[in-house]
Amino acid sequence: xxxxxNNGTEQVGMGxxxxxxxxxxxxxxxSVGNARLxxxxxxxxxxxxxxxxxxASPQPHDIALTKASRKDELEQEAxxxxxxxxxxxxxxxxxxxxxxxxxxYKPVPKDEPEPYREYITESATLGKxxxxxxxxxxxxxxxxxxxxxxxFETRNIENFVVLAVSDGxxxxxFSRIGAKASCEGAMHYLEKELRGLLRKNRAxxxxxxxxxxxxxxxxxxxxxxxxVQEAVLAARQNVISAYEERxxxxxxxxxxxxxxxxxxxAATLLLTLAMPVDGSDEIFVATCxxxxxxxxAMNRQADYEQMVTLLGDADSGAFAGETEFLTSxxxxxxxxxxxxxxxxxKKIDIIMSMTDGVADDYEPNGKEMFxxxxxxxxxxxxxxxxxxxxxxxxxxxxxxxxxxxxxxPQSYPAVSGDEVPKMVPxxxxxxxxEKHNIDLKTLWEEHKDQLAVMSGTIEMDRGKSPASRxxxxxxxxxxxxxxxxxxxxxxxxxxxxxxxxxxx
Amino acid sequence: xxxxxxxxxxxxxxxCSGSMSGEPIESVxxxxxxxxxxxxxxxxxxxxxxLSVITFASVAQQTSPLTELMLFKEPKLEAxxxxxxxxxxxxxxxxxxxxVRKTTENQKGDWRPLVxxxxxxxxxxxxxxxxxxxxxxxxxxxxxxxxxxxPYVEQATLKRITDNVLLMNTASAGDxxxxxxxxxxxxxxxxxxxxxxxxxxxxxxxxxxxxxIVP
Numbered sequence: 274x275x276x277x278x279n280n281g282t283e284q285v286g287m288g289x290x291x292x293x294x295x296x297x298x299x300x301x302x303x304s305v306g307n308a309r310l311x312x313x314x315x316x317x318x319x320x321x322x323x324x325x326x327x328x329a330s331p332q333p334h335d336i337a338l339t340k341a342s343r344k345d346e347l348e349q350e351a352x353x354x355x356x357x358x359x360x361x362x363x364x365x366x367x368x369x370x371x372x373x374x375x376x377x378y379k380p381v382p383k384d385e386p387e388p389y390r391e392y393i394t395e396s397a398t399l400g401k402x403x404x405x406x407x408x409x410x411x412x413x414x415x416x417x418x419x420x421x422x423x424x425f426e427t428r429n430i431e432n433f434v435v436l437a438v439s440d441g442x443x444x445x446x447f448s449r450i451g452a453k454a455s456c457e458g459a460m461h462y463l464e465k466e467l468r469g470l471l472r473k474n475r476a477x478x479x480x481x482x483x484x485x486x487x488x489x490x491x492x493x494x495x496x497x498x499x500x501v502q503e504a505v506l507a508a509r510q511n512v513i514s515a516y517e518e519r520x521x522x523x524x525x526x527x528x529x530x531x532x533x534x535x536x537x538x539a540a541t542l543l544l545t546l547a548m549p550v551d552g553s554d555e556i557f558v559a560t561c562x563x564x565x566x567x568x569x570a571m572n573r574q575a576d577y578e579q580m581v582t583l584l585g586d587a588d589s590g591a592f593a594g595e596t597e598f599l600t601s602x603x604x605x606x607x608x609x610x611x612x613x614x615x616x617x618x619k620k621i622d623i624i625m626s627m628t629d630g631v632a633d634d635y636e637p638n639g640k641e642m643f644x645x646x647x648x649x650x651x652x653x654x655x656x657x658x659x660x661x662x663x664x665x666x667x668x669x670x671x672x673x674x675x676x677x678x679x680x681x682p683q684s685y686p687a688v689s690g691d692e693v694p695k696m697v698p699x700x701x702x703x704x705x706x707e708k709h710n711i712d713l714k715t716l717w718e719e720h721k722d723q724l725a726v727m728s729g730t731i732e733m734d735r736g737k738s739p740a741s742r743x744x745x746x747x748x749x750x751x752x753x754x755x756x757x758x759x760x761x762x763x764x765x766x767x768x769x770x771x772x773x774x775x776x777x
Numbered sequence: 778x779x780x781x782x783x784x785x786x787x788x789x790x791x792x793c794s795g796s797m798s799g800e801p802i803e804s805v806x807x808x809x810x811x812x813x814x815x816x817x818x819x820x821x822x823x824x825x826x827x828l829s830v831i832t833f834a835s836v837a838q839q840t841s842p843l844t845e846l847m848l849f850k851e852p853k854l855e856a857x858x859x860x861x862x863x864x865x866x867x868x869x870x871x872x873x874x875x876x877v878r879k880t881t882e883n884q885k886g887d888w889r890p891l892v893x894x895x896x897x898x899x900x901x902x903x904x905x906x907x908x909x910x911x912x913x914x915x916x917x918x919x920x921x922x923x924x925x926x927x928p929y930v931e932q933a934t935l936k937r938i939t940d941n942v943l944l945m946n947t948a949s950a951g952d953x954x955x956x957x958x959x960x961x962x963x964x965x966x967x968x969x970x971x972x973x974x975x976x977x978x979x980x981x982x983x984x985x986x987x988x989x990i991v992p
Contacts, residue, residue, distance in 0.1 A: 363845050365782060371847060372820035413821060444980065636885055753782040754824045 365753040366683075373685045373751075379418025380690060381410070386524045389420050389449050392748075396740035399429035401549045403767040404436075405654070407744035411630055412756035413443075415688050422540075423628050423760040424452040426460050430467050432478075433548045435460065436762050437508075440566060440628040442539035442598060443757070446529050450519070451512045451538030455599055458511025459504040459544050466500060467546075481557045482550045485618060494616050497559045501546055502610040505561045508542050509599040539598040543568050543585060543626050547764060556621040556766070560584040561614045563604055564597050567632035569642045571623040577714045581642050584615045584624075623655075624764040630757035631747070643713055647702040648750070651728040654743045655763065663725040675726040680704040682730055685751050697749040700727050785826045785888045785968050786843055786877050788919070789960070790865045791854070792896040793832045796929070798856035801897065801948040808957030809851050815961040816846050823847060825888075825968040829872060837864035843876040860898055863905030866913065866938070873918055890919040891967055893960050894938065897948045898929040910937040922963070922981070924956060924988075932991050942991040943984050955985040 381388045395406040410421035422441030427434070437456035441448025471477055480493035516538045519525045525533055541564025548557045560568050562585035570582045603609055623646070635641035649655040664672075682698035689695065705727060706716060716724065747759040791805060809830070816822045829843040835858035841849065873890055880886035900906045913921075921939035925932070926948040935942045945952045962982040984990060 363847060368824060368845070368847060372823050375818065375820040375823070416820070637883060640883075754784075756821060756824070 369685065369751055369753055376412050376416055376688045378415050378688050378690050381420055382418055385420070385528055386519075386522075387447075387450055389424075389453075391421065392744055393425070394738075394740040394744045395425075395427060396738045397427070398767060399427060399434045399764075400432040401767055402429075402434050402547070403765045404434070404762065405739040405743055405765070406760075406762040407740055407747055408760040409744060409748040409758065411758040412688050414758060416756075420449050421758045422449045422452055423630065423758040424449065424456050424540075425626075425760050425762050426456040427762065428460050428464065430463055431471050433467060433546055434764060435463055435467075436543075436545040436547075436568075436624070436626050436764060438543040438566060438568075438626045438628060438760055438762055440541045440564065440630070440758065440760070442536070445537050445539050447519075447525065447533070447537045448539050450515055451540035451598075451600065454511045454515035454538070455508045455540045455542045458508035458514075459542065461511070462504045462507035463500070463546070466503065470496065470500060478548065478551070481548065481618070482552065482555075490618075494557075494559070494618075497546065497557070498561075498614050498616050499607065501544055501559045501561045502607045502614055505542055505544055505563060505599070505604075505610055505613075506607070508544070509604055512538050512540060512599050535600050536598070539600045540564075541566055541597075541628070542599055543628075545584065545624060545626050545764075547621075547624055549766065550618065554620050554622075554766075555618055556624075557616075557618045558584060558621065558624065559614070559616045561610055562586065563599050563601075563610070563613060565629040565632070566627055567629075567638050567642070568624065568626040569638070569645075570617065570619070570621045571625070571643075571646060572620045573622055574620065577643075577717060581639070582617060582619070582621075583638055583642070584617065586613070622766050626762045626764075628758065628760040630755070630759035631761050633757070634750075634752045634755050640713075643717070644702055647713070647717070647724065648700070649743075649746070649763070651700045651702060651724055651731065652742070652746050652750075653728055653731050653733060654739060654746050655765070656739070657728070660721070660725040660728050663722055664729050667722065667725070671722075672726060672729075675723060676730070678709070679723055679727045679730065680708055683751070685749070687749055697745055698731060699746065699750045700731055701750070702727075781878070781884070782824070783885055783887055784878075785964070786873070786890040787826055787828050787964055788843075788869055788872065788890055788892045789828070789830045790862075790869060790892065790894040791830060791832050792860060792862075792898070793834045793854055793856045793858075794860040794898065794901075795834070795857050796860075796898055797948065800950055801926075801953065802854055802856040804948075804950040804953035805895070806851065806854055807950075808953050809854075811954070812957045812961045813846065813849050813851065815958075816964060819965050819968075822965050822968045826964050829876070831865055831868050831872065833861045833865035833868075834858035835861060837861045837868045839868055839872055843872065859901040860896065861902045861905070862894075862896060862900035863902040863907070863909050865894075866909035867905060870909070870918065889917075891964065892919045892921040893963075894921065894923040894935075895926065895956065896923070896930065896935075897926045899931055899934065906934075913938060914940070926952065926956075936991065944989045944991060946987060952987065955987070959985050959988075 381391060391410050393408045395404060397404050404427050406425055406427060408421065408423045408425055414421055422443065424439045426437045437459045439452035439455040441452040477493050477496065480489040481497070483490040513535065516533065516535050520533050529537060543562045543566050544560060545568050546559045550557055558570060562568065566585070568584040570584055571580055573580065597603065625645070631645070632638060635645045646655070650657050650660060680701070682700050684696035684698045686694035687697060702716070705723060706712065711720070743761060743763070747761060793802065797805070813828070816826065823846050827843050827845050828841070828849050829839060830841040830852050831837060831839045832852070832854065834856070840852035869892065877890055878886045922941040922943065923935040923938050924943045924945065925935055926945050930944065932942060932944065945956065959982065966980060966982055
């Protein structure tokens with residue numbers, strides 16, 4: 274077992290460990306700037322007596338950019354730069370401003386069997402972790418008046434925190450039932466079997482804190498990988514049971530106008546098991562994933578290149594490119610789950626597990642998951658004492674200057690049943706990067722004050738829990754071509770710096 | 778930050794040979810107008826799909842480059858001359874090469890293009906047609922649906938382009954209008970079911986009444 278790499282992530286099967294180092298971001302993976310534009314460092318106005326020409330940025334506004342105002346802006350820019358007219362094209366923002374008024378809101382249908390709630394949120398302390406989670410119905414389903422197909426469950430089982438996230442196949446009528454059965458099946462199995470395993474093998478937790486090269490650790494890690502895989506198979510079995518229970522029922526068959534099939538319940542599963550290692554700031558984590566979505570671990574104290582670790586692979590199936598579901602016939606044994614299992618022990622302070630409704634907005638995941646984290650930061654979903662401190666001690670003049678240089682929050686009318694749709698201002702870190710032509714690494718390492726000022730533009734609604742902020746963000750951030758259900762579960766170490774999660 | 782949205786490129790390959798003149802070509806003009814209007818009201822299509830028209834008569838050419846739906850202007854269509862369907866397939870390939878973004882290490886490319894071919898007769902450019910159809914099915918560069926209109930269409934020929942072949946009885950205004958309504962429905966459906974990953978089978982709405990699916 275000497276092929277284990279120090280980076281702490283391996284694919285683990287039953288009783289053996291295969292090294293798989295490339296799941297870790299290497300410096301070569303991190304793009305400097307972007308593929309097309311040259312990198313230019315941003316000149317930040319710091320000295321008030323040497324004013325730097327900064328174009329006045331629009332104030333935070335509560336209305337979506339109308340086509341007219343955008344046009345004015347473009348014309349103004351054209352005059353300023355006196356550039357020859359470019360061939361006609363539209364920015365994503367132009368298109369989004371246009372489609373904003375076309376999205377309709379239809380509630381979840383009541384005449385179908387088993388309607389699911391529009392929103393689910395959770396804010397809870399689980400053992401030594403704090404979990405913040407939300408699931409929102411996608412614009413596509415709101416537009417068409419169909420159910421949300423995502424589901425998630427969280428548990429604390431003897432200080433192992435378990436996260437299950439599932440996405441029902443978009444084209445299948447009852448995939449939401451499959452998604453719920455998938456999460457519940459995995460949880461039910463682990464409630465019983467993980468407790469049993471820990472009772473039987475009392476040294477297991479200690480073994481997981483041993484040297485990673487030691488056979489004690491290796492064996493314990495293999496056991497954890499195996500139990501996660503078994504839980505995925507139990508989840509599959511539970512989806513099959515859910516199908517079989519409903520197979521004979523008329524109301525279900527009527528809804529699809531034929532007999533039910535197993536793949537009407539097709540759903541993915543991202544299962545994560547995390548345990549803080551006693552006496553260190555490391556976390557042991559085992560994951561198994563069937564289908565798309567992503568689970569990611571972060572260590573904010575690490576160098577930029579080492580900060581993000583992907584704990585899953587959306588295309589890890591035998592048939593790359595095809596979406597696999599728990600109901601696929603190829604998911605039938607522990608063997609078939611080996612390539613889908615990850616085990617890691619390393620310094621981690623945040624774990625995030627999400628359906629493709631979120632993961633696909635941050636492609637490619639290896640490079641862009643950090644942007645997800647920053648978006649959560651500037652929109653005040655994840656609290657950042659560091660940002661708050663920066664903001665608090667920032668020179669007034671400097672802050673005013675920076676406020677002019679960061680983009681204003683954008684608002685689009687919420688797709689909701691309200692007569693007057695709410696406008697929720699959202700900040701996009703991508704806009705900041707594009708505005709100043711800097712990459713995420715430069716932003717993080719050199720311009721944290723910009724991020725702090727950006728987060729300062731988002732108003733705090735005091736008394737709101739992080740989960741409801743997360744829900745609001747998931748429900749309102751806008752990306753062109755993104756209208757799927759969105760589920761995000763965030764696991765943070767609670768006790769690390771002795772700070773309690775502040776309630777906004 | 779050169780990230781861009783994955784688009785669903787849609788190519789319409791339209792027969793503008795002499796036999797289409799009169800009512801049929803007018804119906805095609807109306808059909809495109811209707812199609813674009815219809816799609817402009819659909820937020821999902823607007824955010825994902827973009828449209829191009831390639832016409833073929835004695836020669837084939839791209840009359841509208843791949844364009845955002847919001848900016849799409851209907852091409853001026855005239856019908857005369859022969860039926861260079863082989864040439865149209867060649868132009869299609871060149872356009873896909875040039876306009877459709879490929880998947881790279883840093884970026885997922887566009888979705889696999891959706892191609893609708895409408896023809897009312899036999900191609901007249903045998904050599905080019907043979908060259909183009911030699912590997913078109915195995916290359917799988919696009920999801921192609923070929924629709925034949927009227928009595929002069931040869932099923933077997935269309936089958937050489939794609940396995941998805943539909944036949945309509947006539948090239949009448951009524952049938953052509955149904956055709957474009959169906960194309961519109963297919964684009965809407967495809968822009969919704971994109972979570973069926975590239976490589977997966979395409980799902981299209983059932984063809985209109987009077988259309989036959991060639992097995």
